[in-house]
Amino acid sequence: xxxxxVLLATQGVAKAYxxxxxxxxxxxxxxxxxxxxxxxxxxxxKSTLVKILAGVQPADAGKVYVEGRTxxxxxxxDAIAAGIATVFQDPALIPDLTVAHNLRLSRIDExxxxxxxxxxxxxxxxxxALVRELPLETLRIVDLARAAARAPxxxxxxxxxxxxxxxxxxxxxxxxxxxxxxxxxxxxxxHRLAEVMRIxxxxxxxxxxxxxxxxxxxxxxEHQLVEAMLGASVEPMLKTTQDxxxxxxxxxxxxxxxxxxxxxxxxxxxxxxxxxxxLGLVALEGQGQDRLFDLLSGARRPAAGEILxxxxxxxxxxxxxxxxxxxxxxxxxxxxxxxxxxxxHHNLAxxxxxxLRRWLRxxxxxxPRVQRAIERLSIDVRAASQVRxxxxxxxxxxxxxxxxxxxFRTLLCFDPTRGIDIQTKREIYALLRELAAQGAAIVLYTxxxxxxxxxxxxxxxxxxxxxxDEQDAATATESxxxxxxxGLEVGV
Amino acid sequence: MSSESxxxxxxxxxxxxxxxxxxxxxxAVLAGVFVLLFLVTxxxxxxxxxxxxxxxxxxxxxxxxxxxxxxxVLMLTGGIDLSVTxxxxxxxxxxxxxxxxxxxxxxxxxxxxxxxxxxxxxVGVAIFRVNPLIMTLAMSSILLGLFxxxxxxxxxxxxxxxxxxxxxxxxxxxxxVPYSVVVWGGVAIALIWLLxxxxxxxxxxxxxxxxxxxxxxxxxxxxxxxxxxMLSGVLSAIAGILLAGRTGAVDLQLAGxxxxxxxxxxxxxxxxxxxxxxxxxxxxxxxxxLSVLNSLLTFLNVGQAIQQxxxxxxxxxxxxxxxxxxxxx
Numbered sequence: 080x081x082x083x084x085v086l087l088a089t090q091g092v093a094k095a096y097x098x099x100x101x102x103x104x105x106x107x108x109x110x111x112x113x114x115x116x117x118x119x120x121x122x123x124x125k126s127t128l129v130k131i132l133a134g135v136q137p138a139d140a141g142k143v144y145v146e147g148r149t150x151x152x153x154x155x156x157d158a159i160a161a162g163i164a165t166v167f168q169d170p171a172l173i174p175d176l177t178v179a180h181n182l183r184l185s186r187i188d189e190x191x192x193x194x195x196x197x198x199x200x201x202x203x204x205x206x207x208a209l210v211r212e213l214p215l216e217t218l219r220i221v222d223l224a225r226a227a228a229r230a231p232x233x234x235x236x237x238x239x240x241x242x243x244x245x246x247x248x249x250x251x252x253x254x255x256x257x258x259x260x261x262x263x264x265x266x267x268x269x270h271r272l273a274e275v276m277r278i279x280x281x282x283x284x285x286x287x288x289x290x291x292x293x294x295x296x297x298x299x300x301e302h303q304l305v306e307a308m309l310g311a312s313v314e315p316m317l318k319t320t321q322d323x324x325x326x327x328x329x330x331x332x333x334x335x336x337x338x339x340x341x342x343x344x345x346x347x348x349x350x351x352x353x354x355x356x357x358l359g360l361v362a363l364e365g366q367g368q369d370r371l372f373d374l375l376s377g378a379r380r381p382a383a384g385e386i387l388x389x390x391x392x393x394x395x396x397x398x399x400x401x402x403x404x405x406x407x408x409x410x411x412x413x414x415x416x417x418x419x420x421x422x423x424h425h426n427l428a429x430x431x432x433x434x435l436r437r438w439l440r441x442x443x444x445x446x447p448r449v450q451r452a453i454e455r456l457s458i459d460v461r462a463a464s465q466v467r468x469x470x471x472x473x474x475x476x477x478x479x480x481x482x483x484x485x486x487f488r489t490l491l492c493f494d495p496t497r498g499i500d501i502q503t504k505r506e507i508y509a510l511l512r513e514l515a516a517q518g519a520a521i522v523l524y525t526x527x528x529x530x531x532x533x534x535x536x537x538x539x540x541x542x543x544x545x546x547x548d549e550q551d552a553a554t555a556t557e558s559x560x561x562x563x564x565x566g567l568e569v570g571v
Numbered sequence: 572m573s574s575e576s577x578x579x580x581x582x583x584x585x586x587x588x589x590x591x592x593x594x595x596x597x598x599a600v601l602a603g604v605f606v607l608l609f610l611v612t613x614x615x616x617x618x619x620x621x622x623x624x625x626x627x628x629x630x631x632x633x634x635x636x637x638x639x640x641x642x643x644v645l646m647l648t649g650g651i652d653l654s655v656t657x658x659x660x661x662x663x664x665x666x667x668x669x670x671x672x673x674x675x676x677x678x679x680x681x682x683x684x685x686x687x688x689x690x691x692x693x694v695g696v697a698i699f700r701v702n703p704l705i706m707t708l709a710m711s712s713i714l715l716g717l718f719x720x721x722x723x724x725x726x727x728x729x730x731x732x733x734x735x736x737x738x739x740x741x742x743x744x745x746x747x748v749p750y751s752v753v754v755w756g757g758v759a760i761a762l763i764w765l766l767x768x769x770x771x772x773x774x775x776x777x778x779x780x781x782x783x784x785x786x787x788x789x790x791x792x793x794x795x796x797x798x799x800x801m802l803s804g805v806l807s808a809i810a811g812i813l814l815a816g817r818t819g820a821v822d823l824q825l826a827g828x829x830x831x832x833x834x835x836x837x838x839x840x841x842x843x844x845x846x847x848x849x850x851x852x853x854x855x856x857x858x859x860x861l862s863v864l865n866s867l868l869t870f871l872n873v874g875q876a877i878q879q880x881x882x883x884x885x886x887x888x889x890x891x892x893x894x895x896x897x898x899x900x
Contacts, residue, residue, distance in 0.1 A: 378787070402789030416787050418780040420847045429777055432770035433789035438798075439769050481788065 085147065086111045086264045087132070087163070087233050092141035093288075094127050099498055101127040103288035104141065109233065109281075112262045114255055116275040116296065119285035120308050120528070120561065125268050126168065128285070129237050132266075133165035134158035145232075164231035168238045170218040174211035178221060181210060187228050195224035199250050215242045223251065234258065234265040240274060241365055252278050270363045272301040272565055284308055301567060309528075309557050329536075330354035332390065333520035334406060334489045336375070339384035344370040346544035347384070352489065352520045357511060359535030359552060360524040361560050367544035368524050369411065372493050375522070376408035377401035388489070402433060405488030409478050409495050411524075416478045419467035423458060424449050426466050426477050430485035452480040456510065472503030479510070489520040497526060508534050528557040542566045594896055597841055601856040604889070608863045616870040622747060628862050630741075630817070633751040634659075636858035637810040638829050639836035640762050641803035643854045646837050647766070648796060649779040649846030650696060650703040652803045654711035655833055656826040658688050659811030661714055663821045664726040666736060666812050671728070674735035681812045682805055688714065689804015690797070697796035718823060729821040740816020751813045758809065762851045775799060779846025832861050839889045860889070 087109040094102040102124045109115045119125050130136045132143065134152030143150050145161045152158045158165070172181045182192055189206070196202055199220045210218065219242050226234060234255075240248040255265050255278060267279060275282060276296055284292040284307045292307040335351035344367035352358040362368040373379040375386070377395030385392050388404045395401045398408070407430075410416050418426050427449045431437060453460060456476040462468040466477055475495060482490060492511070496504045511534055515521055523535060531538045531552050538555055540548040540563040548563040593600050609628075613620035638655050645652050666681035688710065695706040718726065743749045766772040774795045777785040786792055810829075815821050834844075840857035842849025864885060868878040 376787070397791070398787050399789045399791050407789075408787060410787065415781070415783045418777050418784055418847065420780050421776060425773060425776070428773070429785065429788045429790070432773050432777075433791070435794065438771040438774070441768065441770055441773075 084110045086113075086145070087266075088144040089128070089132070090142045090144070092128065092131060092138045092143065094124075094131060094136065094139050101288055102131075102138075105285065105288070105290050107283045107290060108293075109264050109266060111264060112259050113264050113281055114259055114279045115264065115266045116279035116282040117266055117268045117285065118275065118282055118304060118308060123285040123308070124288040125285055126237060127288075129165065129167070129235055129266075129268065132158065132163060132235055133167070134163075159229060159231070162232035163235060164226035164229045164233070165235040166219070166222045166226050166237065166239055168241075170210075170215070170222050172210045172218060172222065175209065177207050177209055178204070178213075179206040181221075182206070182225065185225060187225055191228040191230075192224050195227045196220070198254065199224060199247060216244060216247065219243060220247065227254070232263055234263070235268075236265060237268045238270070238365070239267070240269060240271060248274075270565065272304055272567070275304065276301060301565070302562065305558060305561050305565065305567075309561060329356045330518060333388070334375070334522070335387040335390075337385045337387070339371070339374055339386065340382050341367075341370050341374060341379065342382050344544050345374060345381075348541075348544075348546055349384075350539055350546060352522055354488065354518045354520045355515050356537065357515050357521040357523055357535045359531045359538035360522060360541060361528065361531060361538055361564050362524070362541035363564050364526075366541050366564075368541055369493070371541070372408065372410075372491055372524065375401070375406065375491050376410075377406075378408075399433060402430065402487075405486075406491065407482045407485075407487040407489070408491045409475075409482070409493065411493035411497070413471070413474050413478045416481075417466050417474060420465055423453070423460055423463040423466055423469070423477055427452055427480050427484050430481055448484045452483040455483065456480045457506070472499045475499055475503065475507070479507070487519065489522070490514065492521060492523045494524055494526050496530065528560050531555055531557075531560060540564050597893060597896055598852055598856065600896065601840065601853060601860065601893075605856055605860050605863065608860060608867060612863055612867040612870065615867065619866065619870070626743065626747065626749060628859065628866060629752045630749045631865065632858045632862035633749065633755040634810040634814050634817075634826070635829055635832055635836060635862060636755050636855055637758055637806055637813070638826070638833040639840075639854045639858050640758055640851060641806040641810075642833045643837045643840070643842050643849065643851050644762070644766075644775060644799050644806075645703070645803050646834075646842045646844050647775050647779045647846055647849060648799050649782070650796070650799065651707065651834065651844070652692065652800065652807075653704065653707040653830065654688065654692060654714065655803065655807040655810075656830045657711040657714040657718075658685050658804055658807035659814060659826040659829070660821070660823060661685075661688065661718060662808035662811035663815035663825050664718060664722070664729060666815050667729045667732045667821045668726050670731050670733035670736065674733040677733050677736060678812055681815075682808045685804035685806070685808025685811075686801060687804070689801040689807070692804065693797035693800030696800060697793040715823070722823070730819070732815050732819050732821070736812060736816040737819055738816070740813045741819075751817065754809065754813060758806065759851060759855060766850060771795070771798065776847055779848075781847070832858075835886045835890070836861055839886065839893060841893050861886070 085108055089105055089107045091104045091106065092102055093104050105124070105128055117125050117128065131138045134155040134157045137153070150161050182189055196204055201217065201220050204217065219239060223239060239251060243251065258265060269275060279296050282294045282296055282304065283290050284294065286308060294307065330353055332351045333354045337349045339348045340346055348371060360368060370379070374381045377398040377400050380396065386395060387393065388406060393400065393404055418429065428445055431442060431445060456479065458476050458480065459473050466474060469477065479495065496507055511521055511523065525531065532555060535552040538550045538552050538560065539546050540550065540560060542564060543566065547566060550559060550563070618624065638659065641652055641655050662681035662684045665684050666677045669677040669680045692707055692710055695701040696703045722729065739750050739754065744753065766775065774785065774790055777790065778792050778795050782792055811826060814825055818825065836857035837854045838844065839860060840849065840853025842854060864882065868881060
């Protein structure tokens, strides 16, 4: 390939966050006049690569080339100076300032910015409006217009279409095609494979922090893209729990939802989970799964729809209402569920005191209950005086163990094994199966597709706020799940 | 050379272990600071090292310690109460006003004032989510206005404090143990028990450490917050009644000087203003230290301006020292 054709390239770029390796060595080549798709399953390292290319974080190793020259970005300003403009997944705007103030902060020419806004159909936007009062889709466009106004050589777009309407997405594609004709390039991160097929020329596919394929999109179809993301050989997963599959028996319906709807993110979700059953939930990032869990756990109230616990309709005004009916949550971010400066004991015992009649008397069986939970989860108590000193895996066990101490009927688990070592993962899988065998109903959202066949009985697939598919965990494969999660028809 | 380096290492090791011991026993360090200040004061004022010296220190420390108790509970939840001294003043006014009806009624009415104002603070902070600084500062200002308007009418009779209340505030049992210190001791035992041995205590620490976590565990955070402000109101009222008894006459400046020391006593004692960490035993030592410091500065006879500056500097040094001591662990 002609070197002068290459606009942006990376070679062996690696990055680790403490013990978690995000990138193991990525080679990517973006040519002049090319729209380049960067694809990969959740956690493959796409966003980390974007952050490195945007100068937000330094790489641990590897090189970045712009127009053939080695560059080192120490700050985002360096990347911008090198002609790389980025639109991040979350709007990079200060919420308490007006749009105009934000522009001034990033030294953007207002006239150019305004011209771009008009192209995206937002010419009438009041630049004096506070950023936090604007809807998300407007902010994405503001961010994009700001990036375009810098007249970069390469535009990095992280999930730009996720929050946009179809009409706005169309205008963005128009811009990109025009951009390409001028010899400029764009890197597009997206979960929407139809977009990739339509406007991208090349695709680099990341898996586990490495580039595993470089494809010309005209030569492949969407299913081949998905298979490349998954890899032919899925890691030989642990066989700890699935053996008991044959003898599973389910009880009564523990939790049922009908037409559950929240203003934007959750659209008419209905399902039921029975005691003894582990119901898996699969979704790409940002498909409304977090909001769904908020609604189920009482953290938010639904706009419409019904929640039934053991057949009785309930309204959850706060987590207290949900917990009282035995519906408990292990949230995605364990730090929001922990008392960092309190002991393991106090963290585990916390739900015992959520009722007024427990304000004065500490129940006599508190200590043995806590002790049983510690033993059952084999929590490492060497640093037990403050939970913040525990390892991530141990912290996650504390969050789970809390509900073993207080008792529950339905457990909502949001990605409980994210960022946790393999040994602890194995223990958590075994525990979930054991709890189900003892009659608990479990709803498990997971970003690791392998967990579905490993732990679950049944899987629901959520896409764009809706349940779009249901698969039997015994027959579901990662590829069938991922295809459904992308909103593709299964069985093609 | 090798023996030399061993000696050096030995000394460093000893310093390390001393530091670690101090970090693990901050209360012992505070007690040491108290004893030191007490001895320095005795050296300056020979009469201070005596039963009456100790009694005077305790007598000064009791109302401060009780106000600081209110502050400690709220700071553990991540809140603060800037109206403690105005609540104390209000309770003192009402107790004096009601004294003709008997001491029991007077005390009960005084406590009721604390409970009502504390509840109002609590409703504002816990239910309407007003920032505690703003809520209690505004409350303090409103109370000051009310008392100013009412001193000659509704709250008249500020000098007729009932004899029993006078005895409680200024008298001593068998001439040596001040009754106000007995009251403080009762408050201290009850509060330490509540914070360490009750479900309510667990929740106070929990909501101060991570409110979201507490809510997710099914705790109704507003109830805990409301109860904390109510308790703060009642404790402030107790302090106000003791002060009324000690001075025998109530005026608007009765408790005003205690506001910042009540926060300082809790901070010096190791309670974090961000919540979730600390306890009342440290606050007790904080209140004792501040009281001795006050006597020390009075005996030094250096004039009000210097006194204030030295007081402020020492409070800063103590709070900083405590923080850096415990952070290392």
